[in-house]
Amino acid sequence: MRCTLGVDVGTSSTKGVLTASDGTILATATRAHDVSRPRTGWVEMDAAIWWDEFASIARELIAAHPDAEISAVGVSGMGPSILLADENDEPVRPAILYGVDTRATAQIERITADLGVDEITRVGGSVLTSQAGGPKIAWIAEEEPDAWARARRLFMPASWLARKLTGAYVLDHQSASQVSPLYDIENERWHAPFWGRYATAIVQPRLAWAGDIAGTVTAQASEITGIPAGTPVITGTIDAWTEAVSVGAHEVGDLMLMYGTTMFLVATGEETLRTPSMWTTAGAFPGTRNLAGGLSTSGALTAWLADLTDADYPQLLAEAEASGAGARGLLVLPYFAGERTPIQDPDARGVIAGLTLEHTRGDLYRAALEATALGVRHNVETMRAAGADIRRIVAVGGGTQGRLWLQVVSDVTGLVQEVPATTIGASYGAAFLAAVATADEPPLITEWNPVTDTITPNDDLRATYDTLFDRYVRLYSATADVVHELAADQRGATGSTTTASTPASEES
Structure with missing residues (x-):
């Protein structure tokens, strides 16, 4: 029986x-892990975890079906993460993760001053933010010279797995386009x-x-x-883009919403759109461009509330549904780990407004x-x-298993969401890409993973959420x-902390 194996390294x-x-x-198969937060604004991971967990998962999957003939392997991972x-x-140090790691603020400011915003966006498509890989490389060079002196190669989780599996030193265009300002987006x-x-000092992948196929x-x-x-x-790419592949949301005009520890949005088109509020990237496939964005917390925020209130998710979801639209006058800014797009503010923080002694944990969870x-x-409006x-x-990701969350997003945005049969996410997309690369007759994702559910907004709530959105924007200002x-x-804090793992099925 011909099979493909897909593995994704997530947060x-x-x-x-x-x-x-x-x-x-x-x-x-799943292996839960933690990220390290040695200082406020730092989010790191030991790359040994990526390979160890890949190997363990591969052995488990093969043992489950010893008759399987593995025709190809797909790899994927969070990013842009900088591993030197x-x-x-x-590795010369732990990998510095994507936009949730905000340590390189000084480097962003200096590189922007050195090169100018116009030249940075002309070459790379996007202004420099905490999502950009280039300033994180510069941070290592300036703040950890001993590590920098040994650095010779640049990896992300997918390319690290490809290297360990095949010996190939390769990075995909989509990931490279997020190592701003080092990639020329128009000339690829x-x-x-x-x-x-x-x-x-780094050899270009x-x-x-x-x-x-990487090797x-x-x-x-x-x-x-x-x-x-x-x-x-296969070469693989960043998980959000592999997730888009997994649900067929990678064609021109598509928008993928990834529900997970963080929230990610990828809009696909043919034109290179530039705006300081979002990320302009190469697409996963030739001839496509993306306008992408991401919330720094989503499932991480709901997991924090679950831990804080010592309640399980079914309880919280039932209580949140009973709370109703508007959470009985509560409004939350979800910037508990800073915020990425569209405000691009690493120093943003969570705000809970309107609290009274009458509010319940269900109201908080709803908010x-x-x-x-x-x-x-x-x-989306940006x-x-x-x-x-x-x-x-x-819609894709572990959070899609919670119907209430999906419905709230449709009600607030006024958008219809399609939900495919399989929302397991990036690992499935990686397996599909591997199948396409090696099959005599490449499969179609619509055959692998057809749409089975549609979430439509409740028009009766439109006015309520229009008002709430106006307050949301004003509350930040x-x-x-x-x-x-x-x-x-908070930046003075130096205590080492970790973020607890949240299984995808519970990120709702």
């Missing part, structure tokens, strides 16, 4: 799936002048597209993982769900103002000065 877990040639899921390794592929290549200025499994990797030597491995929905609306042609919206002062105080 709170690594997930794997074994799929038959028709897309049927034969087995799944030495000439022997030993590394930008030599900026690379020489900010990453001169070869560039490929997400579904291109084949080596004998050494086969011994560790159980995957037969010679099995093709948290509405906060993420308001954040989605803020992003995308459309920048020229994005959004014709179709598809009204509290920003005080919140920024508090964030400055």
Whole structure:
């Protein structure tokens, strides 16, 4: 039986799936893990976790179906995450994660001053924010010179797995386009002048597209993982884009909403749209461009409330549904880890407004769900103002298993959401890309994963949520000065902390 294996390294877990040639899921496996937060604004992970969990998952999936013939392997991972390794592929320090890590503020400001906003956006498409990889590389060079002196190669989770499996040193175009300002988005290549200025010691990874074959499994990797030597491995890409593939939301006019620990949005088009509020990137496939955005917290916020109130998710969801639209006069800003788009403010912080002694945990949970929905609306309206042609919206991720969250997002945004049969996410998309790369007759994602549910907004709530959205936008402006002062105080904290894992099925 011909099968493909897909593995995705996420923020709170690594997930794997074994799929038959028709897309049927034969087995799944998950390994929960933590990120490290050694200081306020720092979010890191030991890259050894990525490979160890991949190998463990691969062995488990193969053992579940010993008759499976692994025809190809798909890889995916969170990003843009910056992992620098030495000439022997030993990491010089833990990987610095994507936009939730906000340490490189000084580097963002200095590189922007050095190059100018116009030149940065002309070359890379986006202004520099906490999502950009280039300033994080510069931070290592300036703040950790011993690590920088040993650094020779640049990886992200997917490319690290491809390297460990095949020996190939390759990065996909989509991931590379988020190593701003080092990638030339119009010419789809590394930008030599900026690379020489900010990453001169690093050997440039070869560039490929997400579904291109990076190489084949080596004998050494086969011994560790159980995957037969010679099995093709695709290049892979960042998880949000692989998730979009997994639900067929990667065509021109599509918008993918990824419900997870964080919330991610990817709108696909053919034109390179530039706006300071969002991220302009290369697409997962040739000829496409993306306007992307992301909330720094979504499932992480609801998980925090569940832990804080010592309640299980079914209880909280039932109580939140009973609370009703508007959460009985509560309004939350979901910026508990700063915020990415569209406000691009690493010093934003969470705000709960309107609290009284009569409010319950159900009201709080409802307000948290509405906060993420308001954040989605803020992003969608910003995308459309920048020229994005959004014709179709598809939901994916662990949070889609909670119907209330989906309904709240549709009610707040006024958008219809399509939900496919399988929302397991990026690991499934990676398996699909692997199948396309190696099958005699490449499958279609509509055959693998058809739409089975549609969430339509409740028009009766439109006025309520229009008012709430206006207050949401005004609340940020009204509290920003005080919140920024508090964030400055918090930056003095040095205690090491971790973020607890949240299984995808509970991020709702």
